[in-house]
Amino acid sequence: MGETEDERTAQASQLFENFVQASTCKGTLQAFSILCRQLELDPLDYSNFYSSLKTAITSWKVKALWTKLDKRAEHKVYNQGKACQGTRCLIIGGGPCGLRTAIELALLGCKVVVIEKRDTFSRNNVLHLWPYTIHDLRGLGAKKFYGKFCAGSIDHISIRQLQLMLLKVCLILGVEIHVNIEFIKLVEPPEEQHEDSPGWRAEIRPSSHQVSEFDFDVVIGADGRRNTLDGFSRKEFRGKLAIAITANFVNRNTTAEAKVEEISGVAFIFNQKFFLELREETGIDLENIVYYKDHTHYFVMTAKKQSLLDKGVIINDYIETERLLSNDNVNQEALLSYAREAADFGTNYQLPSLDYAINHYGQPDVAMFDFTCMYASENAALIREKHGHQLLVALVGDSLLEPFWPMGTGCARGFLAAFDTAWMVRGWAQGRSPLEILAERESIYRLLPQTTTENISKNFEQYTIDPATRYPNLNSSCVRPHQVRHLFIDGQQD
Numbered sequence: 001m002g003e004t005e006d007e008r009t010a011q012a013s014q015l016f017e018n019f020v021q022a023s024t025c026k027g028t029l030q031a032f033s034i035l036c037r038q039l040e041l042d043p044l045d046y047s048n049f050y051s052s053l054k055t056a057i058t059s060w061k062v063k064a065l066w067t068k069l070d071k072r073a074e075h076k077v078y079n080q081g082k083a084c085q086g087t088r089c090l091i092i093g094g095g096p097c098g099l100r101t102a103i104e105l106a107l108l109g110c111k112v113v114v115i116e117k118r119d120t121f122s123r124n125n126v127l128h129l130w131p132y133t134i135h136d137l138r139g140l141g142a143k144k145f146y147g148k149f150c151a152g153s154i155d156h157i158s159i160r161q162l163q164l165m166l167l168k169v170c171l172i173l174g175v176e177i178h179v180n181i182e183f184i185k186l187v188e189p190p191e192e193q194h195e196d197s198p199g200w201r202a203e204i205r206p207s208s209h210q211v212s213e214f215d216f217d218v219v220i221g222a223d224g225r226r227n228t229l230d231g232f233s234r235k236e237f238r239g240k241l242a243i244a245i246t247a248n249f250v251n252r253n254t255t256a257e258a259k260v261e262e263i264s265g266v267a268f269i270f271n272q273k274f275f276l277e278l279r280e281e282t283g284i285d286l287e288n289i290v291y292y293k294d295h296t297h298y299f300v301m302t303a304k305k306q307s308l309l310d311k312g313v314i315i316n317d318y319i320e321t322e323r324l325l326s327n328d329n330v331n332q333e334a335l336l337s338y339a340r341e342a343a344d345f346g347t348n349y350q351l352p353s354l355d356y357a358i359n360h361y362g363q364p365d366v367a368m369f370d371f372t373c374m375y376a377s378e379n380a381a382l383i384r385e386k387h388g389h390q391l392l393v394a395l396v397g398d399s400l401l402e403p404f405w406p407m408g409t410g411c412a413r414g415f416l417a418a419f420d421t422a423w424m425v426r427g428w429a430q431g432r433s434p435l436e437i438l439a440e441r442e443s444i445y446r447l448l449p450q451t452t453t454e455n456i457s458k459n460f461e462q463y464t465i466d467p468a469t470r471y472p473n474l475n476s477s478c479v480r481p482h483q484v485r486h487l488f489i490d491g492q493q494d
């Protein structure tokens with residue numbers, strides 16, 4: 001006897017639920033592939049995938065998610081998924097900003113391929129969310145994928161949870177995701193052009209993967225701090241020595257743990273009394289500390305060098321920060337004690353047991369990073385032209401503007417840049433002149449380092465990829481086309 005209609009609906013709904021509940025990157029991709037196979041959906045049919053999926057999964061439980069995504073997709077700027085029809089985009093990096101950009105480009109109707117060099121989402125560290133990012137993620141169904149998302153007054157999320165939910169939204173919207181693929185460099189179109197000559201392509205590792213044959217019109221560098229795309233010079237902001245320590249402890253979700261108050265960084269920076277007492281009692285000297293109770297108990301603090309030397313965390317004093325913080329100059333045991341002692345004092349000894357969570361390498365999850373030099377790209381985008389093929393190249397996220405972790409601006413500014421980039425791709429697909437869209441992009445990029453929760457528009461409901469909906473004092477022509485001529489790189493200049 002064949003399956004009844006009800007049985008088929010229930011089975012489809014269960015397969016979708018397995019996908020929604022998957023808790024790892026690999027598990028999500030696997031559940032997605034099973035879902036597509038069983039329901040005979042073709043994930044490569046990117047422009048119809050979302051509507052086919054909606055037709056296949058009709059349970060009441062999923063309806064609320066479709067309603068949310070439909071509402072987003074209805075924004076006029078996407079022109080019903082036709083605004084960028086035919087535009088092919090490669091995104092390098094499946095971090096939060098690469099994935100968030102992928103979602104926007106998919107909604108615009110682009111064919112989007114994301115390559116990610118790893119196949120695990122393992123960062124316990126926690127990102128601070130601005131009110132608009134919470135609103136944005138809710139609009140993408142965050143709560144359906146992660147029930148605990150921003151419950152009550154909580155305004156943060158672990159990096160891996162954020163990646164996981166964005167990955168799921170990407171897949172639902174027909175984005176093609178390939179893990180264990182590393183971008184190496186761009187490959188120019190060949191000189192000899194005939195009808196089926198390749199256009200712009202990517203050299204990747206492993207080189208035999210099918211993505212190496214993907215021709216694209218847009219490439220987005222979202223590969224984090226160490227951007228691999230050529231042509232972007234970096235501005236360096238050198239401040240005074242700033243050493244940040246991150247530490248994650250196991251959260252057993254007991255009542256005692258639930259009672260301990262979080263320490264929100266922005267407010268705490270000014271609490272001098274706390275830092276004096278900490279120094280007197282423990283010898284630990286900090287400039288700030290943040291504590292978020294998330295999947296783990298997460299702490300990020302900026303420590304003064306002398307106290308790290310005094311407490312034996314740093315072995316020898318060197319002028320060059322790289323040498324100062326190199327592995328062989330750091331006593332790992334002393335670092336573990338230092339961060340634990342600071343966390344214990346910071347929470348008034350109320351956390352019952354501060355056992356380190358284990359990181360991806362099987363080690364206690366503590367790390368020390370140098371923020372003395374922060375980098376930002378000089379420009380946000382450029383256009384390359386070779387043998388008749390134009391390529392729009394853009395950066396988003398940490399590749400564009402490196403955040404200072406204790407302030408947690410990475411994801412908030414990262415998403416703004418993701419939207420601005422999608423806006424530029426839309427202009428590009430509409431056939432606006434290259435210099436005009438580059439000038440507009442650079443004008444908008446000038447605002448990014450100054451954005452705060454206070455000076456962006458509070459009307460989150462109106463937010464779209466159109467920058468005018470987000471930046472109240474936008475002047476999108478402060479950079480003039482003639483000022484960005486150097487960002488149009490044609491064959492002769494190479």
Ligand code: FAD
Nearest residue numbers: 093095096097116117125182183223224397398405408410
């Ligand atoms: P990322 O999140 O860095 O993602 C980049 C992605 O690109 C990664 O998944 C990487 O594997 C992939 N990739 C890199 N090179 C290639 C390549 N050649 N080919 C293919 N894929 C590639 N911010 C905070 O506010 N607080 C913190 O405590 C904090 N801790 C962090 C800890 C670590 C180890 C790192 C790397 C970053 C941390 N950040 C933290 C920064 C924060 O994660 C980012 O601001 C945020 O995730 C947005 O970044 P992104 O998407 O631009 O880049």
